[in-house]
Amino acid sequence: MNIKDYKELYLSGEKRPIEVIDEIFKNIESDNKSEKPLNAFISLRKEKALEEASVINDFSKPLAGIPIAVKDNINVEGELTTCGSRILSNYRAIFDAFVIKKLKDAGAIIIGKTNMDEFAMGSSNETSYFGPVRNPHDRDRVPGGSSGGSAASVISFVPISLGSDTGGSIRQPASFCGVVGVKPTYGRVSRFGLVAFASSLDQIGPFARSVEDAAIVYNVIGGHDPMDSTSLNKDHEVNIDNIKKDIKGLRVGIPKEYFTGGINEEVEKGIKKSIEVLKELEAKIVDISLPHTEYAVATYYIIAPAEASSNLARFDGIRYGVREKADTLIETYKKTRGNGFGKEVKRRIMIGTYVLSSGYYDAYYLSAQKVRTLIRDDFKKAFDNVDVIISPTSPTTAFKIGEKIDDPISMYLSDIFTISANIAGIPAMSIPIGRDSKKLPIGIQIMSKWLDEETMFRVAYNLEKNSDYK
Numbered sequence: 071m072n073i074k075d076y077k078e079l080y081l082s083g084e085k086r087p088i089e090v091i092d093e094i095f096k097n098i099e100s101d102n103k104s105e106k107p108l109n110a111f112i113s114l115r116k117e118k119a120l121e122e123a124s125v126i127n128d129f130s131k132p133l134a135g136i137p138i139a140v141k142d143n144i145n146v147e148g149e150l151t152t153c154g155s156r157i158l159s160n161y162r163a164i165f166d167a168f169v170i171k172k173l174k175d176a177g178a179i180i181i182g183k184t185n186m187d188e189f190a191m192g193s194s195n196e197t198s199y200f201g202p203v204r205n206p207h208d209r210d211r212v213p214g215g216s217s218g219g220s221a222a223s224v225i226s227f228v229p230i231s232l233g234s235d236t237g238g239s240i241r242q243p244a245s246f247c248g249v250v251g252v253k254p255t256y257g258r259v260s261r262f263g264l265v266a267f268a269s270s271l272d273q274i275g276p277f278a279r280s281v282e283d284a285a286i287v288y289n290v291i292g293g294h295d296p297m298d299s300t301s302l303n304k305d306h307e308v309n310i311d312n313i314k315k316d317i318k319g320l321r322v323g324i325p326k327e328y329f330t331g332g333i334n335e336e337v338e339k340g341i342k343k344s345i346e347v348l349k350e351l352e353a354k355i356v357d358i359s360l361p362h363t364e365y366a367v368a369t370y371y372i373i374a375p376a377e378a379s380s381n382l383a384r385f386d387g388i389r390y391g392v393r394e395k396a397d398t399l400i401e402t403y404k405k406t407r408g409n410g411f412g413k414e415v416k417r418r419i420m421i422g423t424y425v426l427s428s429g430y431y432d433a434y435y436l437s438a439q440k441v442r443t444l445i446r447d448d449f450k451k452a453f454d455n456v457d458v459i460i461s462p463t464s465p466t467t468a469f470k471i472g473e474k475i476d477d478p479i480s481m482y483l484s485d486i487f488t489i490s491a492n493i494a495g496i497p498a499m500s501i502p503i504g505r506d507s508k509k510l511p512i513g514i515q516i517m518s519k520w521l522d523e524e525t526m527f528r529v530a531y532n533l534e535k536n537s538d539y540k
Contacts, residue, residue: 072229073283076136080129087123087135091179094137094227095119098181101226106209108226110219112142112200113150114182122179132290134177139223139231142183143190144274145263146170153265154186154198154216157410158391167263168298169232169274169291176290181228184219188412189382190239190267192216193484196475197414204471205246207510211468214243214484217277221247224277230287231277236267237370238463238488240275241500245463245513248502248539250284250530251277255520256495257302259288260295268377269300271370271492281501281531285313288523308524313531318352320529323456327363328487334466340504340512341462347536348460353529356456360448363490365441370489371482372425372438378415379422385410417478446494453519458529461487463500463513487515497523501530502539511539 071079079085095116101107119137126135140146143153145163147170152158166174173180187197195203195218203218205211206225213222217233221243224231233240235253244251252275259274266272276287285308292306324345329338349355387393387406394405411419425434452459464484474481491498497520500513514533518526 072280073133073136073286076229077129080135087126087179088120090135091119091123091137091181094181097227106204108204108206108209108222109201110184110203110222110226111139111182112152112154112185112219115146115149115180119179119181126177131177132286133173136178136230137181137228138173138178139181139184139220139228140170141217141220141231141233142186143234143265144169144232145265146180146183149183151183151265152199153190154188154200155411155415156199156392157385157406159199161391165263168260168295170263172291172293184217184223184231186219187216188415189265189378190216190234190236191378191414191418193238193242193481194469194471194474195219195243196471197412199412202471205468207248208468208508211470211510212246214246214464214468215239218243220277221249221251224249224279229279230283232274232291233277234264235273235275235492236271236374237492238485240277241463241488241498241513241515242485244277244500245502245511246468248511249277249279250281250499250501251275252284252288252499253491253497254288254292254523255302255497257300258306258497258521258523259292260298260301262295262297266381268374269381270377271374273492281313281527281534282310284499285310285527304521306523308527312524313527315528316351317348317529317532320353320458320525321356321456322348322353322529323356323358323452323459325358325360325363325452325459325461327360328461332465332486333462334506336506337462337464337466337512341460341514344460344503344514344533344537347533351532351536358452358456358459360452360490362441362444362448366445366490366493367482367486369438369441369445369493371421372434373442373493375418375422376426376435377422379419379426382415382419442493445490449494449496457518457525459517461515461517463487463515467506467508467510467512491517496520497526499526499530501534503533503537504539
């Protein structure tokens with residue numbers, strides 16, 4: 071069911087919010103007892119959610135009585151915020167994130183906090199201290215990451231969820247799980263209350279079962295926040311009626327660098343089929359070039375670890391979180407961070423510390439920032455000639471649990487098509503457009519100009535409307 075379906079259910083009196091919420095918890099509890107549970111949630115707020123649902127009688131708010139799941143790196147006051155890590159496994163947030171306040175004001179009911187790759191570092195949801203999440207379509211496969219729990223929960227339990235996207239962590243799991251996932255323009259949605267991974271790349275966004283639902287949630291959570299210095303003081307809302315208009319004459323860019331090999335044959339076939347759909351809808355297909363695309367992954371894996379090494383320095387066992395006992399302060403730091411962080415987080419902290427160190431800063435970090443400007447300029451030039459750009463979301467469909475966990479480079483390349491949007495700060499989203507021969511979802515990525523989410527949603531809505539995917 072979508073948001074509209076829930077609203078009709080409530081307004082007709084057929085069901086009350088408390089009944090819907092209770093059913094969701096029963097479904098989660100039943101799944102937890104199954105042979106291969108999804109493991110989508112780290113913690114649940116059953117009593118509070120049922121209490122909040124019991125007093126809802128005004129359905130005029132945009133998300134009144136609508137259940138939602140929240141990624142476990144977004145603060146919800148009084149609830150665990152573990153970031154999928156042992157080092158924060160006992161930490162409870164003391165305030166609501168900006169987006170959580172907005173959701174509560176809109177009447178949404180938060181079901182629980184979803185499982186994720188540790189500190190959002192991963193593309194498969196296998197680095198979580200709380201175990202991997204399973205893909206709802208094939209429980210031997212990954213749901214994508216780092217927001218895998220949020221994506222899986224939308225397929226199985228709730229109509230909407232929140233995730234965070236640093237290099238594709240919303241769009242890639244949206245593709246693997248067959249849901250809609252949106253990364254807004256950097257600064258459109260406040261990061262206040264989001265535990266930072268890479269501050270210049272992180273962005274909160276919604277997962278949903280439809281493009282329209284994703285747009286509704288985006289409208290709710292966006293807006294200026296004086297508590298976030300990077301928050302944009304501009305009108306962010308998209309007009310829901312406008313996204314349902316046709317796309318006749320709209321210019322759609324196809325970057326040649328995204329179709330040069332390495333893409334699964336069935337994924338490429340699905341994307342080409344969508345291009346034909348766009349042609350039938352009388353959109354204008356334009357071949358474009360984003361010449362610095364080949365440097366995007368390398369650039370990202372310098373900038374993101376560098377920022378992570380700085381951001382994660384605060385987790386030392388002194389102020390909050392898990393603390394390991396030791397005789398000296400230095401030993402406390404070493405033992406707490408050594409035992410508290412997982413292998414992937416340690417790897418990225420070490421890479422980041424290295425590229426920021428004396429003698430290597432100019433060679434690596436400064437050079438990466440210069441290439442970042444070139445990548446951003448590529449998009450500026452492209453958007454002079456096109457309104458949106460499309461590509462595969464991921465080069466493959468969901469792979470098996472354990473298949474890439476010991477091969478970091480292969481894992482990093484899972485985000486090869488999504489990283490550039492974060493580097494440039496442009497809005498991007500993934501929607502499902504078909505399935506492969508294993509019945510696994512295939513996602514298409516739609517990118518638009520800075521601050522032009524409405525056009526992005528419009529193209530996505532038209533593709534969704536004319537897609538065979540159910």
